Amino acid sequence: MERIYATYLIETPYEVEQAVAVLAGEQSRETLLFVSKETEELKKYFAARVEDIELLEEVSMPSMPGNFVSGTTFKRAKVIVSWPVGNFGYNIPALMTTLMGSLYESKQFTGLKLHDFEVPNSYREHFRGPKFGMRGTKALAGVGPKHPMIGAAIKPSLGITPEHTAHFVKQLAEAGIDFIKDDELLTSSSNSPFAERVEKVMHVINAHANKTGKKIMYAFNITGDSRTMQSNYETVVNAGGNCAMVSVNSVGWTAAKQVCNWGGLSIHAHRNGWGMFNRHPFLGINFPAYDKISRLAGVDQMYVNGIDNAFWESNDSSVESIKSCLKPFLNSEAVLPVVSSGQWGGQAFETYKRVKSTDLLYMAGDAILGHPSGIEAGVLSIQQAWSAAINGMSLEETANDYKEFRESVLKFGSKELLNKESVN
Structure with missing residues (x-):
């Protein structure tokens, strides 16, 4: 199954693993509840996947305002998350909605930046790239x-x-x-x-x-x-x-x-x-x-x-x-x-x-x-x-x-x- 891999810089007052799990869930299944028709097979096919977490420094002041308790420390990390191409196909707006979308509104993050992403070779068949x-x-x-x-x-x-x-x-x-x-x-x-x-x-x-x-x-x-x-x-x-x-x-x-x-x-x-x-x-x-x-x-x-x-x-x-x-x-x-x-x-x-x-x-x-x-x-x-x-x-x-x-x-x-x- 072909996947797209995106690298983010994040900052969070939560545990990093918890915040990244929310990132992956928000931009794929989009539900906090188990839906009866959502089989394990469907979740396996459509769900985003956390591929890597690299912990960075901790800071005492948040980069952005948010809903957190005074005195909280804010953990920074570089993370890689992947999605199956079938979620959005070969569609630039759908790709951007997935990679950025609602993530910037999530209360789990006081900092979030899309750094880079990799697409599979099948994209060559659908995107010509620069003509000149x-x-x-x-x-x-x-x-x-x-x-x-x-x-x-x-x-x-x-x-x-x-x-x-x-x-x-x-x-x-x-x-x-x-x-x-x-x-x-x-x-x-x-x-x-x-x-x-x-x-x-x-x-x-x-x-x-x-x-x-x-x-x-x-x-x-x-x-x-x-x-x-x-x-x-x-x-x-x-x-x-x-x-x-x-x-x-x-x-x-x-x-x-x-x-x-x-x-x-x-x-x-x-x-x-x-x-x-x-x-x-x-x-x-x-x-x-x-x-x-x-x-x-x-x-x-x-x-x-x-x-x-x-x-x-x-x-x-x-x-x-x-x-x-x-x-x-x-x-x-x-x-x-x-x-x-x-x-x-x-x-x-x-x-x-x-x-x-x-x-x-x-x-x-x-x-x-x-x-x-x-x-x-x-x-x-x-x-x-x-x-x-x-x-x-x-x-x-x-x-x-x-x-x-x-x-x-x-x-x-x-x-x-x-x-x-x-x-x-």
Whole structure:
């Protein structure tokens, strides 16, 4: 009998074994009473099973409020629970309902986080996974395997017209960018209607491709209800585009999978709202599990935070997310990790040192659009940093050798990052 295995981090004022038994029961049989027609055979087939318990530390304060007696100690553990696939079949919403569902309301837990899960090989027959994935997306953007994709978002997110957006796109294309995207806040606004923006932007991109042979990738934000997304998707395809962006936490995984199933565009998954799911260390879902849900849906590109990012996420967590995207899952194509949030060339060195891969999309908006010597120098500074990192050079050596990168260090990093020769 095939089973799915899920790993959780839990915290409980009860005995751990008792709490985990409730977890397994709540998400399978859903009854505290013996039902006359519930034979032992049925219970054996449908019941969840506790596979492993690894006790961790005990704490005096709970991670979440709950119904418990003052002075209680709270036990933490890493546990593995399994379910037979027959309980929910090959259905992403049913899978998520089982793995998360009512567990977060259970009084037995003052902390609970889904960390990861494993599915059986039969899932390969029911889920295609990413259509383009990491390799296909880089190929669509004309980027070889030895280099990362370099990208930027058009800012400000609201207020600029399609003509203004197209002007930025032209500058970025001529500067050698690989990827450009709408901001997640921009779908179809009063001053930038979706169809008009697509028309203006793709006119620039197609003209640049005809001239140079390189067709940069632009992720148009098609997020909306199902009918709107389909209409927007078709608009991008008809204009000759190769990418669409979807705010997956806003539309839900069923809608995201429907978009991916259309199969004509590389799907750029924006995870805005991620902090609601992950920021608390003992509540929500960790990225390895989140990433696998996205793979089942079929997205090709997934947002992760980068080294020394502008948000709350630690470097270790960001690196784990990048590696998770690149890790094989059901033998499907790897997802392209979108390294973002406050990135400039300076983080390329630590990123490459820790990930040892160029299979990523490196987003560096401000460092490109705000470079003191202009957009072309901004793109070049990122390319210089990555080339140097790959070749084993240090940040200081790179700043000594390349004017554009040195200028970016002084604006986006600090003089302390350079030696005196670099500053001078």
